[in-house]
Amino acid sequence: MDLPLATSLIDGAPDRAQHGHRLEVIDPATELPLCELEEADAPAVDRAVRSARRAFSGWSRMGTDQRNDILYAIHDRLIAEAEPLAELEARTTGLPIRTLAGLVRRAAINFRSFAEVASTLSGESYSQNPDYLTYVTREPKGVAALISPWNAPLALSSMRIATCIAFGNTCVLKPSEYTPQSVLRMVELMHEAGLPDGVVNVVNGRGGVTGAALVDHAEIDMVGFTGGTATGRHIMAAAGRRLKPSIMELGGKSAAIVCADADFERALDGTLAGIYASNGQQCLGSSRILVDRRIADRFIAEFVRRTKAMRIGSPVDPTTEMGPLAFKAHHDRVLSYLDVAASDGAEVLCGGGRPEGLDKGWYMEPIAVLAKDNASRVCQDEIFGPFASFLIFDTLDQAIEIANASDFGLVAYAWTSDLGAAMRCSREIRAGTIWINTPMMRELRAPFGGFKDSGTGRDGATSSADFFTELKTTSIALRDVALPQFGAAAKE
Incomplete structure (x- = not known):
């Protein structure tokens, strides 16, 4: 035709x-x-x-x-x-x-x-x-x-x-x-x-x-x-x-810091949206999720449960939460990071399979892994898909150090009820935009752009x-x- x-x-x-x-x-x-x-x-x-x-x-x-x-x-x-x-x-x-x-x-x-x-x-x-x-x-x-x-x-x-x-x-x-x-x-x-x-x-x-x-x-x-x-x-x-x-x-590999004193449910909603919104294909996605050890087991377990429950299907269905990836080569590249995760020693928590009933299209179940450390490729490469990498920290100093240990510096997220911790993240994380207790709010009057390999100039x-x-x-x-x-x- x-x-x-x-x-x-x-x-x-x-x-x-x-x-x-x-x-x-x-x-x-x-x-x-x-x-x-x-x-x-x-x-x-x-x-x-x-x-x-x-x-x-x-x-x-x-x-x-x-x-x-x-x-x-x-x-x-x-x-x-x-x-x-x-x-x-x-x-x-x-x-x-x-x-x-x-x-x-x-x-x-x-x-x-x-x-x-x-x-x-x-x-x-x-x-x-x-x-x-x-x-x-x-x-x-x-x-x-x-x-x-x-x-x-x-x-x-x-x-x-x-x-x-x-x-x-x-x-x-x-x-x-x-x-x-x-x-x-x-x-x-x-x-x-x-x-x-x-x-x-x-x-x-x-x-x-x-x-x-x-x-x-x-x-x-x-x-x-x-x-x-x-x-x-x-x-x-x-x-x-x-x-x-x-x-x-340009690109990003943004960190979302989840402190033990954060509003648990809001932090959970925010980090899920931060990585899986727009099918995970966004430069400002919170693809590295750093969780305080004191709440890590509970937070990661609930994150995985919610990830498995996401509605995957036709993009024109108003109930769909995640559609197919944009094109085949990209779909295959994102999936290839499951092998990278395994070689890095990461634990695959969920995802990577083809959703049931979707035999055609570049669909995948959203992925979450627990990384061995921040040097892992799944924590350094921009995967640009529905692929969340978890890291666990013990102190805010350590979390900020991990957040900055990246070639990118587009955005960062912090979830905390401690004003001092929020201000430290704002002051010390080297990224163009810092979101505190919110995912992806865009103020068009304010400058937006990145540090390091995330770009030059600002909108x-x-x-x-x-x-x-x-x-x-x-x-x-x-x-x-x-x-x-x-x-x-x-x-x-």
């Missing part, structure tokens, strides 16, 4: 590559093809970048209030189409529809929030020197190459787009080749809401083909990437060759403004100040 075709979207219209390679996009729940993706080649990428460059002139000069009217309209359009968008993303990614209700709303809110941020930007003025007035303004930086991942396409693509265009820039977005459909539909809806052609263009394809051509294009002024650390290093190196500034939200109100705008200083003479007169003597 003929499959739908996911093409690029350039200058507000579908764009066909001259020699576009075709890739099948597979439904992770059925293993059947959902559509074909036509890969954007270098000429298609060039068309997209040039479209964004043409649009930059008008979009960047548009008044902030006028741009914001469009961003607010995009918010309203995405909210109105939330249900079909969520279902489309569920079928592409395997994410449970119950999870996507919040993620689609988050995608819409990104546009509203950064419109509000753009409205609050102000300049600076300096009049200390009586002969001059100096003022500082912000200007849009230009055309951005934006690359988003497959694990939460709408939420993460919209964050990249909103933080870019709210300040007057234009962009070319490359979503993952595994999950193109929901992002493509989102950008279509943005145009229906009044976004001018060329402000946001989409090129579909693999990183080594489409992504490489995009990052290396001479007309790209900056690069924003969300994804794995190894890919981030490659992209940042490529951008650096042309001195293009980059913002990178957030002032952080995004700093990245996506250039500061310009203008000095005006207030009187005829004395000037040197080079060559004046030659007239005499």
Whole structure:
């Protein structure tokens, strides 16, 4: 049968590559093809970048209030189409529809929030020197190459787009080749809401083909990437060759510290959500769970009981708590860590099998292991799946030391009723975000990003403004100040 075709979207219209390679996009729940993706080649990428460059002139000069009217309209359009968008993303990614209700709303809110941020930007003025007035303004930086991942396409693509265009820039977005459909539909809806052609263009394809051509294009002024650390290093190196500034939200291996004085039930709920939400496929998941020895037996036993009771099934079933993993290669990689755990001397507590009654699809029972120590690969590698690794600690000093003993530093969690312990975790754990007694709360006004191998730069109100705008200083003479007169003597 003929499959739908996911093409690029350039200058507000579908764009066909001259020699576009075709890739099948597979439904992770059925293993059947959902559509074909036509890969954007270098000429298609060039068309997209040039479209964004043409649009930059008008979009960047548009008044902030006028741009914001469009961003607010995009918010309203995405909210109105939330249900079909969520279902489309569920079928592409395997994410449970119950999870996507919040993620689609988050995608819409990104546009509203950064419109509000753009409205609050102000300049600076300096009049200390009586002969001059100096003022500082912000200007849009230009055309951005934006690359988003497959694990939460709408939420993460919209964050990249909103933080870019709210300040007057234009962009070319490359979503993952595994999950193109929901992002493509989102950008279509943005145009229906009044976004001018060329402000946001989409090129579909693999990183080594489409992504490489995009990052290396001479007309790209900056690069924003969300994804794995190894890919981030490659992209940042490529951008650096042309001195293009980059913002990178990369991997994580985050620790969740559960103290003996924590609210037991809330800590249990929070750590389960921290690792198994979104099928475990999230960079900010609490994949290392550090439990105080005094409560470890009880906590781990109850965690395992609840894990075994999770509802695994079709992502479009509203009762499903965990769906299939996004694609076969990733499913197989996550499962391979059961062998790694065994070689590390870890105890497998549960999971790893195929759920009963689900003969097709990249499903797995969620996994929990008790690691031998923090040096184990299951505690150091970013597995990026429903794979929880437990470690036991005796003192808070030891827990903080374990939390910091990682190449990553994206987020960390602490569950405690002791204010002093909470503040110590906040002060001493080297991660970009610390969540105390809560899982995964995102304050869009605050900076978000990582230490160490978890990335460079931050998303957030002032952080995004700093990245996506250039500061310009203008000095005006207030009187005829004395000037040197080079060559004046030659007239005499």
